[in-house]
Amino acid sequence: MTVLPESVTYAIVGAGIHGLSTAWHLAMELEARGKGSGIDIVVLDKTAPGAGASGIACGCVRNFYMTEPLHAILRHSIDVWTYDPVRFGFQQVGYVSCGEANQISDYERMHRSQNNVGYDSDMYEGKDAKKFLKGIWPDFNTDQIDVVLHEKMSGYAGTRQVVAGLAQKCADHGVRVLSGVEVIGYDMAGGRIKKLQTNLGDVACDVAVLCYGAWIGKHWDMLGLPQQLDCSYADGGTTKKDMWTYWRLLEGEVYIDEPYRTADKKDPPVLHVELMNTPVIEDGTGRELDDHLYVYWKNGAERMEKPGVQGGTIPIKIGPQATLDPYGWENDAYQAEPGFADYLTSAMAQLMPRFKGSRKLFKERRNGGIGAFTPDNVPIFDWVLPNAYMIADSNHGFKMTGAGKLVAKQLVGDNRVAELEPFAMDRFAKGRTFGSSNSHCPWV
Numbered sequence: 208m209t210v211l212p213e214s215v216t217y218a219i220v221g222a223g224i225h226g227l228s229t230a231w232h233l234a235m236e237l238e239a240r241g242k243g244s245g246i247d248i249v250v251l252d253k254t255a256p257g258a259g260a261s262g263i264a265c266g267c268v269r270n271f272y273m274t275e276p277l278h279a280i281l282r283h284s285i286d287v288w289t290y291d292p293v294r295f296g297f298q299q300v301g302y303v304s305c306g307e308a309n310q311i312s313d314y315e316r317m318h319r320s321q322n323n324v325g326y327d328s329d330m331y332e333g334k335d336a337k338k339f340l341k342g343i344w345p346d347f348n349t350d351q352i353d354v355v356l357h358e359k360m361s362g363y364a365g366t367r368q369v370v371a372g373l374a375q376k377c378a379d380h381g382v383r384v385l386s387g388v389e390v391i392g393y394d395m396a397g398g399r400i401k402k403l404q405t406n407l408g409d410v411a412c413d414v415a416v417l418c419y420g421a422w423i424g425k426h427w428d429m430l431g432l433p434q435q436l437d438c439s440y441a442d443g444g445t446t447k448k449d450m451w452t453y454w455r456l457l458e459g460e461v462y463i464d465e466p467y468r469t470a471d472k473k474d475p476p477v478l479h480v481e482l483m484n485t486p487v488i489e490d491g492t493g494r495e496l497d498d499h500l501y502v503y504w505k506n507g508a509e510r511m512e513k514p515g516v517q518g519g520t521i522p523i524k525i526g527p528q529a530t531l532d533p534y535g536w537e538n539d540a541y542q543a544e545p546g547f548a549d550y551l552t553s554a555m556a557q558l559m560p561r562f563k564g565s566r567k568l569f570k571e572r573r574n575g576g577i578g579a580f581t582p583d584n585v586p587i588f589d590w591v592l593p594n595a596y597m598i599a600d601s602n603h604g605f606k607m608t609g610a611g612k613l614v615a616k617q618l619v620g621d622n623r624v625a626e627l628e629p630f631a632m633d634r635f636a637k638g639r640t641f642g643s644s645n646s647h648c649p650w651v
């Protein structure tokens with residue numbers, strides 16, 4: 208039987224990547240500063256750890272972001288992933304991104320910025336890029352590829368493994384993680400959250416940490432926060448935008464006859480290809496499926512019972528309203544349509560002949576999952592009420608285990624955590640709203 212405390216210093220809501228990582232790191236920060244321990248923290252989840260996006264993510268851990276301030280967050284995240292890679296299921300195989308000439312200057316900036324924060328990556332152009340790719344995947348059709356970024360610290364992780372691993376870290380430090388406790392309202396006093404009202408009773412808290420994932424918009428509403436925001440940009444322009452916009456993801460798995468390996472029989476880096484000027488041609492028919500190509504894939508790992516790869520493409524915008532429950536694979540409204548399997552397998556075949564004819568090998572199963580994106584598609588890490596901190600990762604953040612590590616420092620009293628500052632709410636009012644990236648995808 209769940210025993211709900213009457214009061215607690217820190218109540219963290221949501222047992223996904225961010226709630227669990229924050230709780231674990233907060234316990235360690237409190238212990239290190241002699242200010243308390245995990246006993247002062249409770250994590251509440253309406254279902255159970257990993258019931259949201261963290262339990263169904265593809266698992267890619269990368270730093271391929273044109274939003275440069277994210278690079279430092281990801282550097283911290285690698286420290287977390289490699290703290291206990293076995294328990295977190297982290298495979299540090301690297302991440303290889305490929306583009307056409309129109310992205311070379313973006314790649315140069317990312318490469319410079321990544322290395323400036325100690326996130327090792329190499330960049331290749333022209334013939335060197337093609338040679339590098341062929342060295343890993345000899346059948347790679349590199350005709351349209353002009354630039355490559357190789358992030359050596361990146362990789363992928365098993366979603367169930369990391370959720371279980373983080374929950375174990377919490378338990379090791381005395382943090383209580385309570386399942387089946389749903390926050391259904393807020394008892395407010397003087398603009399602060401006095402008590403969280405739950406299906407099992409009230410919990411008084413000094414500080415609430417809101418790690419709701421896709422459900423954040425619902426609680427934003429309940430807290431009376433504005434549904435639209437004026438977003439100011441560096442050029443002086445201002446645009447009114449919806450606070451939350453939902454997108455649904457397109458991901459799936461493809462079986463292969465042979466294990467997916469590099470030329471020297473290793474687990475290949477996660478591969479990401481965006482060719483903004485190259486159409487996707489359907490394997491077998493020659494029909495054009497789209498006028499640009501965007502695809503990523505990696506070994507299928509925990510999702511496959513025999514050799515296969517798991518990948519996806521650009522998500523689809525739903526809009527400012529979405530049906531949140533049931534979530535993920537259980538929601539009929541947000542399943543990937545058959546055209547996605549045609550696209551994925553054709554794009555893969557176009558890039559590597561080993562995947563020709565693989566449409567029939569697509570793993571037919573329920574897929575999908577939605578995310579709540581912020582007005583500029585970049586995470587928000589900040590206090591949203593005097594005693595309520597929000598981690599809203601704009602659906603980028605399975606990889607961002609380091610966010611909780613940094614947020615923990617702020618929760619115990621550090622006024623300034625430099626890495627988090629660009630992601631504060633005041634960016635929208637102060638002309639620091641992030642602009643759009645040179646990509647067809649909202650999370651590059």
Ligand SMILES: Cc1cc2nc3c(=O)[nH]c(=O)nc-3n(C[C@H](O)[C@H](O)[C@H](O)COP(=O)(O)OP(=O)(O)OC[C@H]3O[C@@H](n4cnc5c(N)ncnc54)[C@H](O)[C@@H]3O)c2cc1C
Nearest residue numbers: 221223225253259260261265266267390420576604605606
């Ligand atoms: C299909 C898919 C694939 C993805 N692939 C990747 C990837 O490869 N790499 C990557 O970096 N990111 C990926 N993402 C994004 C990433 O998974 C999310 O950004 C991240 O997991 C969000 O973590 P979270 O802790 O914020 O939220 P969640 O994991 O969604 O956790 C929120 C939790 O809050 C709980 N909750 C909700 N309402 C309440 C309430 N009222 N009371 C109590 N608890 C509540 C839920 O049960 C849930 O467990 C993917 C997302 C999806 C959907």
